[in-house]
Amino acid sequence: MTEEVKKDEPAAQPAKPAETAEAPKAPPTPPPKKEKPEKCEQCGKQLSRIKWYYRNNGYYCTKRCWREYRSKREEERKAAAAAEAKA
Numbered sequence: 001m002t003e004e005v006k007k008d009e010p011a012a013q014p015a016k017p018a019e020t021a022e023a024p025k026a027p028p029t030p031p032p033k034k035e036k037p038e039k040c041e042q043c044g045k046q047l048s049r050i051k052w053y054y055r056n057n058g059y060y061c062t063k064r065c066w067r068e069y070r071s072k073r074e075e076e077r078k079a080a081a082a083a084e085a086k087a
């Protein structure tokens, strides 16, 4: 039975005191996070605090609104694809 203590410190690099490295104190930047909007992205109705529908990075008041929004996006995508095919 061998007791090997492994250290992660590299032997070639002596530990320097962090006095010379004066890093400016920058506030930590949080990753971009989508916050819950106050209104439904489809109909613009005010979202209820308790009841709302979240799907695909979007907030909607009801599942129906999400479906409407989705079909709208789908139509836009199809129109764009058709326009691209024509060109």
Ligand SMILES: [Zn+2]
Residues within 6 Å of the ligand: 040, 041, 042, 043, 044, 045, 060, 061, 062, 065
């Ligand atoms: Zn809605």
